[in-house]
Amino acid sequence: MTCREFDHLLDRLLDGSCPSADWERAERHRAACARCRRLVEALGGGAGVLDEASHAALTAAILARTSGTTCRAARDRLCALVDGELSTLDRELVEGHLAACEACSALAGALKQTSRVLPGFAEIRPPETFVQQVLAATSRQMVEPSLGERVTAWLLGAARRPQFSLEVAYVCTLLLVLLFGNPVKAFRETAALGTVYVRPHAELAVERVVVTIDSICSRSARAISQLTSASRPSQSSTGQWRAAVTAVARWVTMAVGETLHALIERALQWIRAVRDKIGGWLGIATGAQTPAECGAAGSVGRGEPSSFPARSRE
Amino acid sequence: MELAALIDRCRDSDELAWEALVRQLQRRIFSIACGYAPDADEARDLAQDIFVRLYETRRRWPSADVFVPWMVRVARNVCIDELRRRRARPPAEDLVADEMPDLGDTRATPEAALDVARDRALVWRAFRSLGRLSREIILLKEIQGLTFQEIAAMLGAPVGTVKSRASRARLELAERVLALGGSTHAAPPRDGT
Numbered sequence: 001m002t003c004r005e006f007d008h009l010l011d012r013l014l015d016g017s018c019p020s021a022d023w024e025r026a027e028r029h030r031a032a033c034a035r036c037r038r039l040v041e042a043l044g045g046g047a048g049v050l051d052e053a054s055h056a057a058l059t060a061a062i063l064a065r066t067s068g069t070t071c072r073a074a075r076d077r078l079c080a081l082v083d084g085e086l087s088t089l090d091r092e093l094v095e096g097h098l099a100a101c102e103a104c105s106a107l108a109g110a111l112k113q114t115s116r117v118l119p120g121f122a123e124i125r126p127p128e129t130f131v132q133q134v135l136a137a138t139s140r141q142m143v144e145p146s147l148g149e150r151v152t153a154w155l156l157g158a159a160r161r162p163q164f165s166l167e168v169a170y171v172c173t174l175l176l177v178l179l180f181g182n183p184v185k186a187f188r189e190t191a192a193l194g195t196v197y198v199r200p201h202a203e204l205a206v207e208r209v210v211v212t213i214d215s216i217c218s219r220s221a222r223a224i225s226q227l228t229s230a231s232r233p234s235q236s237s238t239g240q241w242r243a244a245v246t247a248v249a250r251w252v253t254m255a256v257g258e259t260l261h262a263l264i265e266r267a268l269q270w271i272r273a274v275r276d277k278i279g280g281w282l283g284i285a286t287g288a289q290t291p292a293e294c295g296a297a298g299s300v301g302r303g304e305p306s307s308f309p310a311r312s313r314e
Numbered sequence: 315m316e317l318a319a320l321i322d323r324c325r326d327s328d329e330l331a332w333e334a335l336v337r338q339l340q341r342r343i344f345s346i347a348c349g350y351a352p353d354a355d356e357a358r359d360l361a362q363d364i365f366v367r368l369y370e371t372r373r374r375w376p377s378a379d380v381f382v383p384w385m386v387r388v389a390r391n392v393c394i395d396e397l398r399r400r401r402a403r404p405p406a407e408d409l410v411a412d413e414m415p416d417l418g419d420t421r422a423t424p425e426a427a428l429d430v431a432r433d434r435a436l437v438w439r440a441f442r443s444l445g446r447l448s449r450e451i452i453l454l455k456e457i458q459g460l461t462f463q464e465i466a467a468m469l470g471a472p473v474g475t476v477k478s479r480a481s482r483a484r485l486e487l488a489e490r491v492l493a494l495g496g497s498t499h500a501a502p503p504r505d506g507t
Contacts, residue, residue: 075485079480079481079485106492107485107488107489107492110488110489110491110492111488113437113488114440114484114488114491115456115484117433117434118456118457119456119457119459120434121345121434121438121441121457122345122457122458122459123342123344123345124341124344124345125344126340126341126344127358130340130344130358130361131333131336131337131340133362134340134361134366135332135333137365138332138365138366138369139329153370157395161395
């Protein structure tokens, strides 16, 4: 049996309600343990007075069975004790705990030490040349900065703070919405405007590119033909080479032109489809399609037939 | 030299008054910089930046009775902004200053000076090993002597929060002092002994 177990049985030992098996074990422990023997004598009003160690042990045993350790409560008041802010009663309570607790007593000592030493750090001697360096740096500031420079410096300093940047972004977003209105409406109108204004220009640009490439290829083919016919009679290998070059040039013309045209057409259809979808989600008629048709005609690739003249293949 | 008179002269761009003010405040400003900077060189640069910021705003200085708390707030802002801008390694939890600040101790006897120096070295090392928040609250309250109200206004926190944070920081500092080498003075005597 340990002293802890003995403490738990103490009440029943004293009032005689302890089971016999436990009583025997407790008696054997009491015979062997001076501390528990004195404890029983003190509680039972027996002869002898508890010494300091027994008092401390008794207190610890009682606290262990009741409120638990009181170090935390004492530490919460240590700063106030060191600062002299505790009431008389609180001060006596804390000092009583410190008298019995080495750990808290050491902590209180360290706390007093730091409170005594820390104010000495309020002024620390800088390097010898510090004042000269400061005066040199500030003498360059003798010219009063202009209003613009001060505003710029303030903005730069404020922009380094993340919270300021977020607030500015928020305010700018609000201003944009106030100035330009409903962003969904703006998106729909922009897409419609894009269809009206951008597409003809895009088609014109594609046509010009295709025509230019075609022209280059034709002229190249004519030049090659003239060269080969001027040099010697056409031979089978030269004719084949000319035909191959011409075929390649025509293929490049068709491929580039048709590819560009197809890409632009797909982009316009995709923009139209996205616009219709968003309009359908928001319950806004986009003009080109009703919301009911948005889901059916929403996939990319389908839409109005191309009005770009198809290039004939030769 | 009276601070109020120096402040008035500096507002009028009196160069000699500015030099006198720099000499009067350099130790305090350098102390604040040491609380934030990871090393002495960084502290010196920060202290210079603080003085430059003070000089640039000299026409808007407050009155002498609130100048010191205002100056500490400016110093704190400069330190935080500059360290963030330089992406300097923030004072880490386990960062301990390699150099003991020169406090210019003038104790009478060498033995007393040695004891005091040992005390200060121990406490400074423990102070530098604190986390950033604990170190800042110790710097503002215990070292620079600001009130809880002034610190609360500076940090944007309630006074009660600042008080509890300060108590925890002081206990943490005391525990670190014990862990680093223990108190150099005997524990308070027990009653009756």
